[in-house]
Structure formats: C-alpha cells, structure tokens
Amino acid sequence: MEFTLNLADNPFDLYATLDSGQVFRWELRNGWWYGIIDREVVRLRQDGQALTCVSSSDEMNASFLHWYFRLDEDFKAILSVLMKDESISEAVQKYYGLRLIRQPVWECLISFIIATNANIPRIRQMISSICERYGNETEFESLHYKQFPSTAALAKAPIKELEDCGLGYRARFVKNVAESVYEGRMDLSSLSILDYSEAREVLLESLRGEKSLLGIGPKVADCVLLFSCGKDGAFPIDVWIAKAIATYYPRLLDDSVVKKLESNVPGKKVALSLRDYDSIGSAMRKYFGDHAGLAQQYLFHFARSTSLGREL
C-alpha cells in the first residue's frame, strides 16, 4: 500500500514528531522514517505538504495515519490556546507541527517503564534489544523487522534474559507488569474509555495490594495516558520538564514546590512527593487548559534541545 496525503494547511512536522521522545523505535534511513506500528512495517517521508506512506498492509491507510498522528484535529485552534506567553510560544514556533501520537498502549507502557532513569539513546537501545530477542518477525520489502514483544513473551521471559538486554534493575518491573497484563489483572484496553483520574488509578493502584514491585509511578502513568490513551491534560513531569518549569513558570507554583525544584543542584535529584507532583500537573492544566499535555511535549523537546540542562 502506498499513498500520499496532502497536509494542506494542517501543520505537521514528521521529523520533530518522531524525534520528540514519545516513541523510540522509528529510524531515519535514506530519507525515509521506518517504523513498526503493531504488526505492520511502515516507511514515511514528508516533502513540504506531502506525507508519503508505504507499507505492506492495506490497514495502514490514510484514515489510520490521520488517527495515529492526530491529523484530524483542529491543531491551529489548540495551539492558539496554548501560546499564552513568550516561553511556550518560542517552543511551539521552533517545533511547529510537532504532534502527539496515538501509540499502542502496551508498547507505550513497557517503553516508559524502561525509560526510567535512562537517557533517550539508551532507552532506544534497550527497547531494540527486547524486540530483537522477543518480537515476532515481519517481512517488508525483502527485509526482516521485529514487532514489539507480546505480553505473553515478556511475561514468560526469565529475568536474567531481560537483564541481558541491558535493562538492569528494570527487568523485574517489566516482567512483573507483563505478567499482570498477560494474566488479565491489569486491563489496558479500559484506559481510553475511563476519564483521566480513573485511568490513572488503574495504572497506579490496581495491583498495589498484592504486589509491590510494579515500576509504574505518576510520571510513567502520565506518559501512557498522554501518548496512547488520549488524556490530553496529562502532564508528565521528568527531570527536563522540572527544569523548564522552574525556569519559565515559577509564578504558577507554590513557593515550597519552586524551592524543591531549584534545590535540584548537581549531586541531588528531584524528590517531588506525589502531592507536589500532582499540584504541578493541576497548575499546568489550569494555566494551559485541556491540552496541557501538548504544551508539555513542546517544553520537553525545547528544554532538551537548548542549553537548559547545562546551565541550571
């Protein structure tokens, strides 16, 4: 299947979108972005207003791609609400057309468990390793690609093997969550139906009683809710966003929270309580509105690309 979408005046930046740290498996080769969405291999390229898609499956059609990249929304209207000050406006202008993606929830959940306390190149490496070892193969244009591993494959994987994929101490979290999903104790398909706080409860609380080693905290939960469950108000707070907020938006936060963020000097780490974390999320939703999550994604990408990390 091959087709070309005309983006017309619908702002879209394929590169920024796939390079913004929401997805970890897309690769740029010879001018094409190669990716695997569920079972299907796809290659994409953007030439101005034209977005060309080639894949082996008829399911990878224009309407799916619209859904996946959220091209059917009134993006300009959403952005105009977000651009309330100089800081966010600069970030939006720099990566204009960066979109949130609707990615498969299982892959997203495992990916962001793996992402804890690691940098993006290493996250990509770890995910690539588990796909290589546990993923089913798909052929495309006479090359072989690996799908993201099934719940069964990761649930049954020995912890030692997962550690060998470079996961380190994350191995037991991945196996534990995989078992929970595989055995039906955690229902990922319910998340997009529930509202934000209900869905968050499912991720954070559903297994607390029986097992304490889960690996899903508020940040991982927010990533899943934002990047694959359509909870547009979710506002994941990682070290980069914490720096960005301390720099650009201290006026929106309680003094005590600002002090904690500012005390994040070399050698120390952000130690936000759940209460503080949630208060920041609420403040940002109040300020940016229902699409605060998109603002978060621009600020994240912007913070990482500037010298924010070194200067603070």
Place this chain on the structure above:
DNA sequence: AACCAGGTGAGGA
C-alpha cells in the same frame, strides 16, 4: 573519570 539520564520502591522519621 565523574556525573547524568523522560523515576520508582523500600525503609525509616
């Protein structure tokens, strides 16, 4: 060679 990375859970005040 240290320090850091899309954080979280355990344990103790």
Place this chain on the structure above:
DNA sequence: TCCTCACATGGT
C-alpha cells in the same frame, strides 16, 4: 505522609 537512598548501565 514525606524524605533519602539504592538501583544497573551506558551516554556525555
């Protein structure tokens, strides 16, 4: 409920 610390490992 909050704070501190360990955690595996590779990037910078």
